[in-house]
Amino acid sequence: MILFNSSKTSMSKISHSHATIIKYFPLCFVAASEFRIVLLGKSEDKKTKLGNFIIRDRGFDVQKSNQRCVPICGEWRGKHVTVVKTPDLFSFPEQKVREEVRRCISLIFPGPNVLLLLVKPSEFKEKDKEKLKFILSLFGEDAFKHSMVIITHEEKTGSSVNWLLEKCGQRQFSLNNKDHGLLTEKIENIVQENKDTFLTCTEETRRPKSVLNLVLCGRRGAEKTSAVNAILGQRKFGGPEDSSECVKTQGEVCGRRVSLLELPALYGKPQEAVMEESFRCISLCDPEGIHAFILVLPVGALTDEDKGELETIQNTFSSKVTDFTLILFSVELDPTAPPVVDFIRQNRDIQELCQSCGGRSVVVSMKDKQQIPELLDQVDKMRLSDQKPHSYTTGMFAHGQMEKILQLEAEIKKLKNPHVVSCKYFIVFIFCSS
Known part of the structure; x- marks a missing residue:
């Protein structure tokens, strides 16, 4: 993933990006x-x-x-x-x-x-x-x-x-x-x-938690709020459709406790605002981590804004985020109707998106909500897979940000500006709590 093109990016923009990442991550x-x-x-x-x-x-x-x-x-x-x-x-x-x-x-x-x-x-x-x-x-x-x-x-x-x-x-x-x-x-x-070994959580500390942490992301606030209502089986639940902050709601679904976070749209926002909300999202799921990112989309062609949102999410949370992502297509009526099924199967952008997320997707009717158990089953299959960690953790988040820092510092060195100082100073980090 190329975050910056050195031929088109000014030193001031690189330095600002570098400082912003350090501030929040x-x-x-x-x-x-x-x-x-x-x-x-x-x-x-x-x-x-x-x-x-x-x-x-x-x-x-x-x-x-x-x-x-x-x-x-x-x-x-x-x-x-x-x-x-x-x-x-x-x-x-x-x-x-x-x-x-x-x-x-x-x-x-x-x-x-x-x-x-x-x-x-x-x-x-x-x-x-x-x-x-x-x-x-x-x-x-x-x-x-x-x-x-x-x-x-x-x-x-x-x-x-x-x-x-x-x-x-x-x-x-x-x-x-x-x-x-x-x-x-x-x-x-x-x-x-101790030969450079380190300590980790025992089984007792990392035993599965009863709360399932799901982050709903996407460009459309109304779609995400409708999805929250459908999953929790409640009406008029969630924050304002165009909320600029993460909104966390909890409830019981199919006999289990579920925590839902509505991540606000990130595309087009200043980088500092994007990082601040991403930081808050991770904080609200601490320490268990995020079990699934649910990308909420209507059944329709992806717009430039949709594509920009997807790119922003991936750039912010790193490419690892796709390992924990499934797509929720929202419809008002029958999710098995031929026009719905045919569109998802035949639209090239939608198919490429589904493949990038491991083929994980579910069509959910906002009216009868019969597909919610299927949604949770897909989350469990993804979460309990032996091929990857069970949740998107702060450690994985750290590695993604480290890659950004290294790439940005490489760009800085290429431009050889003597006024830019490397990030060898001390930082205090207080992890926000909900």
């Missing part, structure tokens, strides 16, 4: 990091202090959201490093801990290779020990091999802290120690000792 840097570090502990202040010490910058702000994971990126001697500051997981109920650990790993794709456990010795009791064991179990059986204890206060260690130090191979560092080189060396040793 800093996940691309997470995907490239050699050191992927997670901070776990109770104290927000101490985690902020340690994170800023590691990055050697005041990137973490103690005033920012303390209920969600926050990543920040930087460099050590030319190598990318990403640090994720977690909220106080010790105070969360178990299900919320599972969700946040899964989200943490998705933000630091493909998974962390170092866990730093912040402990105040006088306050680390038996109940904290048990909760930490549960938290680390969600990172897999090798979590302790990737862990180091960070002592936040110079106090006498009790039995629980001594147990933790033993489980971590006596790896420890004092937060009062200002030797950045020593901390860096200890972190690098952990990565080397």
Whole structure:
């Protein structure tokens, strides 16, 4: 896919595109990091202090959201490093801990290779020990091999802290120690000792969720709202037909919980607005991801605007989006009527579109809605396929944005403008929550 033609694209446009992608999608840097570090502990202040010490910058702000994971990126001697500051997981109920650990790993794709456990010795009791064991179990059986204890206060260690130090191979560092080189060396040793392996979600954290996340996309707001009503079996449901923001609605369909997002039309909007809404769409499906993109179209010839919308969606979410896309053709009456069937079979643009989406399509009557079970069956077949991931995740999103960054930087280098600076600076990313 060619995003830019260097012969026709000005340096200012490339630089603006580069900056806009970085602003809304800093996940691309997470995907490239050699050191992927997670901070776990109770104290927000101490985690902020340690994170800023590691990055050697005041990137973490103690005033920012303390209920969600926050990543920040930087460099050590030319190598990318990403640090994720977690909220106080010790105070969360178990299900919320599972969700946040899964989200943490998705933000630091493909998974962390170092866990730093912040402990105040006088306050680390038996109940904290048990909760930490549960938290680390969600990172897999090798979590302790990737862990180091960070002592936040110079106090006498009790039995629980001594147990933790033993489980971590006596790896420890004092937060009062200002030797950045020593901390860096200890972190690098952990990565080397584990032969560059990383931690991922255990089966318990990635077990199938009961909510099915579906994103309805396309040029026509009225068609998408009608599709929402048809799927949920309700009337006058959904946002304004020409809403400029994602609209999320939920309901029960065929005995299962379904979450529907109406993605506004993106074609023709400024790039920054396109990225902002795409970012919001991903956020609203976090951490499970998007199980299917449903492209809503009437039975008719594709217009230039339709084609532009499809291209914009693919450019924004990357070519991987077609692996998770099925087409919903909306009709008012009989979906099996010969004119409907013949048009879909004979129109070249429609056939090429269907083939690009793996042949996945369904014609749905907005009146009787009898095809909704078929629609969900197709989503399940796509979602449960062994040929690809079960959902479109933030990690996949990150790879798509990384490809854009690399392509844009290649264009910048070709133009050889000395005033354009490469993207080697620090970025704070707070993933929006619905």
